[in-house]
Amino acid sequence: MLHMICCVKQVPDPEAPASQFKVDEAAKKVLPIPGVDPVADEYAVRGVEAALRIREAVGEAKITILTLGPEAARDAVKKALAMGADEGVQLTDKAFEDGDSFATARALAAAIKKLEPVDIVFCGRQAPDWDVGVTPSVIAELLGVPCVTRACDVKVSDGTLKVERVLMDGFETVEVRLPAVVTISNELGEPRYPQLREIMAAARKPVAVWSAADLGLDPSQVGAAGSVLSLDRLYVPVQEAQCEFIEGETMEEAAEKLATKLREAKLI
Amino acid sequence: MANESGVLVIAETADGAVAGITLEVLGAARRLADGLGQPVQAALLGQGVEPLAQALIAAGADKVYVVDAPILAEYQTDAFVPAAEKVCREANPSIVLLGQTDVGRDLGPRLAFRLGTAVAMDCLDLAISGGRLVMTRACYGGNANAQHTCKAMPQMATVRVKSQEPLAPDASRQGQVIKVAADIDPAAVRTKITDRRKVEAEGIRLEDAEVIVGGGRGVGSLEGFQTLTELADLMKGAVGSTRAACDAGFCSVATQIGLTGKVVSPALYIAVGISGASQHMAGLSGAKNIVAINKDPEANVFRYCRYGIVSDWKAVVPTFLSKVRQLKAG
Numbered sequence: 081m082l083h084m085i086c087c088v089k090q091v092p093d094p095e096a097p098a099s100q101f102k103v104d105e106a107a108k109k110v111l112p113i114p115g116v117d118p119v120a121d122e123y124a125v126r127g128v129e130a131a132l133r134i135r136e137a138v139g140e141a142k143i144t145i146l147t148l149g150p151e152a153a154r155d156a157v158k159k160a161l162a163m164g165a166d167e168g169v170q171l172t173d174k175a176f177e178d179g180d181s182f183a184t185a186r187a188l189a190a191a192i193k194k195l196e197p198v199d200i201v202f203c204g205r206q207a208p209d210w211d212v213g214v215t216p217s218v219i220a221e222l223l224g225v226p227c228v229t230r231a232c233d234v235k236v237s238d239g240t241l242k243v244e245r246v247l248m249d250g251f252e253t254v255e256v257r258l259p260a261v262v263t264i265s266n267e268l269g270e271p272r273y274p275q276l277r278e279i280m281a282a283a284r285k286p287v288a289v290w291s292a293a294d295l296g297l298d299p300s301q302v303g304a305a306g307s308v309l310s311l312d313r314l315y316v317p318v319q320e321a322q323c324e325f326i327e328g329e330t331m332e333e334a335a336e337k338l339a340t341k342l343r344e345a346k347l348i
Numbered sequence: 349m350a351n352e353s354g355v356l357v358i359a360e361t362a363d364g365a366v367a368g369i370t371l372e373v374l375g376a377a378r379r380l381a382d383g384l385g386q387p388v389q390a391a392l393l394g395q396g397v398e399p400l401a402q403a404l405i406a407a408g409a410d411k412v413y414v415v416d417a418p419i420l421a422e423y424q425t426d427a428f429v430p431a432a433e434k435v436c437r438e439a440n441p442s443i444v445l446l447g448q449t450d451v452g453r454d455l456g457p458r459l460a461f462r463l464g465t466a467v468a469m470d471c472l473d474l475a476i477s478g479g480r481l482v483m484t485r486a487c488y489g490g491n492a493n494a495q496h497t498c499k500a501m502p503q504m505a506t507v508r509v510k511s512q513e514p515l516a517p518d519a520s521r522q523g524q525v526i527k528v529a530a531d532i533d534p535a536a537v538r539t540k541i542t543d544r545r546k547v548e549a550e551g552i553r554l555e556d557a558e559v560i561v562g563g564g565r566g567v568g569s570l571e572g573f574q575t576l577t578e579l580a581d582l583m584k585g586a587v588g589s590t591r592a593a594c595d596a597g598f599c600s601v602a603t604q605i606g607l608t609g610k611v612v613s614p615a616l617y618i619a620v621g622i623s624g625a626s627q628h629m630a631g632l633s634g635a636k637n638i639v640a641i642n643k644d645p646e647a648n649v650f651r652y653c654r655y656g657i658v659s660d661w662k663a664v665v666p667t668f669l670s671k672v673r674q675l676k677a678g
Contacts, residue, residue, distance in 0.1 A: 094489050098626050098648045101491040110488060181457070182466050208627070210487045210494075211607060212469050217457035226426065226538040229454050242542075247450050248610065249602060253543035260538075266595055266608065309466040312482070313495035321638070323653040325645075331663035338639065338655060338664075339671035347616040347637055348559065348583055348672055 082141035082236065084131040085192055087203045087216070088124040088160050090153040093117065094208040101316065108314040110209075120156035122271075123204025127264040128160045129271035130234050131202055135164075138236060142166050144195055148176055148187055154287065161282035162274035168287035169195065175292045175299035181210075183306035185218035190295040192223060200241065201261045205230050213263070220261040228254050232267035352501045354411075355381040356389040356441035358432055358459075359404055360451055366403045368555075369447035371514035373507050376474055377445055378408035378515055383476045386442065387411060391435040393428060395421040398525075405523030408515045412523060413439060417530035419537070422544075423451050426537040429458045431530055436463055438528060441502050443481050445474075448506040456506045467504040468496045470607075472511045472633070481505070489607065490626030509555075509611040510634040547602045552586045554603065559585030560614045560635075562605060564628070565592040566621020566642065566661065573599050576620060579669050582676070588612065590628045605631035620661045624649025641665065 093116050102111045112118075128145070135141040143165040145157050150172060157168040169191060176187055192198055201223075206213030213229075220227030232251070233244035236258070245252040246265045274282070292299055299305060326341070328334035342348045355377040360367040374388065381388045390409040392401055394416065401412040413435040419427050432455060436444060444459070446452035448470040460467035468483040472493070475482045481503040483496045498504070554560065561580040563573055573587065580587045588605040589598070605612055606628040613634025620641050622628065629652055632638065640649040645658045657664055 092488070094627065095625075097646075098491055098624070098651075099646070101488065103492055110492065180466055182461065205608070208489055211485075211489065212487075213453060214457040214460075214467065214469060217454070218461050221458060221461040227458075228539060246601065247544075249548060250544065250546040252541060252545075254539050254541055256539045266591060267601060270595075307466070308500040309468060309496050309498055311494055312497055313493075314487075315493055316491065317486075317493045319651045321652050321654065323640075323650045323656045325650075325656050325658060327657075331657070331659045332667040334657050334659065335664040335667035336671045338657060339668050339675060341655060342616065342639070343672075343675045345637070348675070 082134070082138055082199050083144070083197060084134065084141060084200045084202060085144045085146050085195060085198055086124065086128045086131050086160060086165065087146050087188060087201065088128065088156045089121045089147060089204070089207045090118050090149050090156040091121050091207055091209040093119045103314050103316055105313070105315055108311050118152070118155070120159045121204045121207045123206065123264055123266060125160070125271045126266065126268045127202035127204055128163050128165060130231070130262070130264050130268055131200070132164050132272065134234065134236050144169060146188060146191055147171065148184060157287055158282050159274070161285045162279045163272055164278065167285055170287055170289050172289055173291040175305070176303045178304040179302055180307035180309040181212050181214035182218055182308065183302050185215045185222060186306060187292070187295065187297060187302045188215065189219045189222035190297055191290060192219065194295060199258045203261065203263045205263045205265045216261050216263045223259070223261070225259045225261060226256050227261040227263070228256055229263045230265045231262050232265050234262060352440050352442040353386045354389045354439055354441035355384070355386060355443040355445065356391060356436060356439050356502070357409070358444065358446045358452070358455065359390045359392045360447060360449060361394055361397055361400060366400050366407065367447070369449055369509050370404070371407045372510065372512040373445050373447055374404065374408040375514040376507060376512040380443060380474060380476055380481070384442070384479070389413065389439045389441055391415070391432055393420050393431050401525045403517070405521050406517045406519050410523050411439070412525050413528050414525060415528045415530050417532065419530060419532050419534060422541060424537055424539060424541065425454055425458060426539060427532050428455055429462060430532055430536070432459050433462045434531070435528055436502065444502045444504045446506045448508050452506040456504065460504050463502060465500040465502055465504055466498055467506065468498070469506050470508050471505045472508055474505060474507070486630055488626070490630040508633070510613045547600060551581070552584065554586045554588055554605070554610050554612050557586035557612065557614050559583040559616045560588045560612055561585060561618045561620065562588040562590070562622055563593055563599065563620050564590040564622030565596060566623070567593060567598060568621070570598055575665060575669070579665065579672070582669065582672055585614070590622055590625070607631065619649050620665060622649050623647050624652065
């Protein structure tokens with residue numbers, strides 16, 4: 081039976097107003113916004129959607145959700161289980177914290193090996209917290225399998241994966257033998273919304289919690305200790321623009337004033 | 349390896365010429381290399397690309413490593429990773445730079461892994477401090493900046509399009525061209541490209557446009573975007589969009605500006621029905637003047653604006669369009 085693993089990540093809500101975004105520069109951490117809950121990375125959620133579509137197309141398949149994060153990251157796993165995935169694995173250990181993409185990939189790849197046989201690993205194209213997009217490629221390197229990045233459509237037939245990729249100026253169709261790692265872009269389309277019944281069923285689905293020791297990893301190989309890229313500073317950049325608001329008796333008048341101003345500035 | 353020296357640029361080509369981003373990255377490489385007292389190296393990978401080596405030298409390279417082979421005719425991860433790795437091992441640079449492009453996004457992480465190092469993606473600024481490369485990049489959708497250094501060698505970064513100045517090309521610059529054999533086993537290429545289709549927006553390319561009319565989710569419909577197209581045409585500009593507008597199906601994915609789309613640098617950007625999510629604004633870091641029409645006076649977009657009008661766009665854009673037409677005619 082086809083086995084797909086979907087890596088999901090809990091992130092601060094990227095839709096939160098930018099004006100409320102604050103960092104603790106001394107701790108080099110983003111401060112949580114009161115009243116705004118973290119969410120599952122929307123690209124990764126589309127990875128779950130891609131796996132569900134494949135299961136529907138082939139008839140039978142197992143979908144495992146994998147996350148690395150603190151205890152609270154369980155919410156992201158539960159969301160994916162409510163969408164229809166079968167079981168979850170959560171990597172939670174002090175040793176995993178503050179890793180760069182390479183150290184994080186080492187932990188995720190070790191968990192994937194423990195879950196083998198695995199046919200497809202789905203990840204989001206880049207998580208909207210660090211906006212990096214490195215982890216999936218490194219997982220593929222560690223597993224010794226190919227990686228197809230930024231997919232907007234995936235189909236499986238006879239052990240071959242057919243992937244539609246989003247490029248800067250178009251699309252590309254790629255075929256690859258399984259197993260493979262695939263990253264999903266937003267062009268895949270809207271993910272399904274779990275129904276109440278499915279949310280309740282998800283509460284009964286098993287979620288294993290594994291530590292570094294469970295994966296046979298030494299704490300020095302993962303998290304901050306296992307990272308070569310160090311974060312030296314985190315700050316909010318200053319916006320220097322001063323907006324001149326153009327008003328008028330009517331909006332038509334404001335529109336005409338704007339056109340005139342832009343003409344005077346030789347911008348049109 | 350030890351005694352690393354040099355700033356190596358992974359070059360890209362487009363339509364038979366050196367890609368614009370590569371000229372920008374070479375500009376940054378030259379600046380860093382001069383600070384370190386090290387040479388600039390370039391890796392030129394492809395088929396029939398050797399004649400472009402001179403253009404890389406004119407743009408700032410001292411040494412160009414050319415891997416010219418049929419298997420590199422199109423970018424494929426499994427062929428380009430070993431070719432780039434081979435050049436890096438031969439050149440032994442202290443810094444490796446790529447563009448944040450389709451190729452750089454895919455190749456950067458794999459190459460970093462093979463070289464036993466890490467890569468900072470989508471950097472806005474690169475500087476040398478105490479002999480180490482300080483890499484500044486945007487994160488949290490552009491809400492924050494992070495500064496990184498790398499504990500391993502080589503130090504690697506991908507560079508955001510239009511964040512760095514190219515050098516003025518100097519055809520009299522001298523440099524060395526070194527040929528490197530590909531030695532790639534075709535069986536090692538595990539992916540097969542069966543189709544590649546270009547989707548180009550009609551008219552002026554977004555990346556080249558001096559005026560861009562950008563539309564967001566607030567534009568509300570395909571018809572709304574037709575009005576924006578009319579305005580863009582009138583100003584000899586191009587239409588851009590946000591990811592949300594693309595996802596809603598109002599416009600082509602090729603028009604997307606932002607972290608997951610294009611980076612543009614127009615003299616004038618007119619934002620219509622755009623809230624100004626940082627993920628969109630990240631693509632506008634090179635825009636010289638931003639004007640926004642949005643009904644929410646608190647919209648983030650106004651923080652970036654020179655001029656703004658607080659209104660439903662439908663009450664403003666048609667009159668604005670007629671006024672522009674009248675000014676242009678007069």
